[in-house]
Amino acid sequence: MRVFVKVMFHYKSIAQVDKLFAMSSPNITYIPNFYSQEESKEIFTKLSKCPFKEPIIKVCGKSYQPLRKSCSYGDMDLEYEYSGHCELPLPWNRTMLKIKTDVEKKNGF
Secondary structure, eight states, rough: OOEEEEOOOOSSSSSHHHHHHSOTTTTTOOOOTTHHHHHHHHHHHHHSSOBOOOOEEETTTTOHHHHHHHHEEEOOOEEEEETTTTEEEEEEOHHHHHHHHHHHHHTOO
């Protein structure tokens, strides 16, 4: 399985996350308490140190800077392209690899 993960922190509350998953396709499942509160805090702290950046994207020929910072991780043979912007993923770090492995295990991969 080839995976590309876009990491974004822009949700102010769990209610916003719940709303996101309620609107999402059925291929996404939100599992409350997938990690313990302690594990979640540790993961969040580590992920908040990722090298976030603010890319320039093009929409209808005009350049914009998104309101949120992001960074991309994934298998090295993948790239992510949107709105005239192409990103090559960073190699998996330990924290991202743990999340990836845990999600794959939970889903039987």
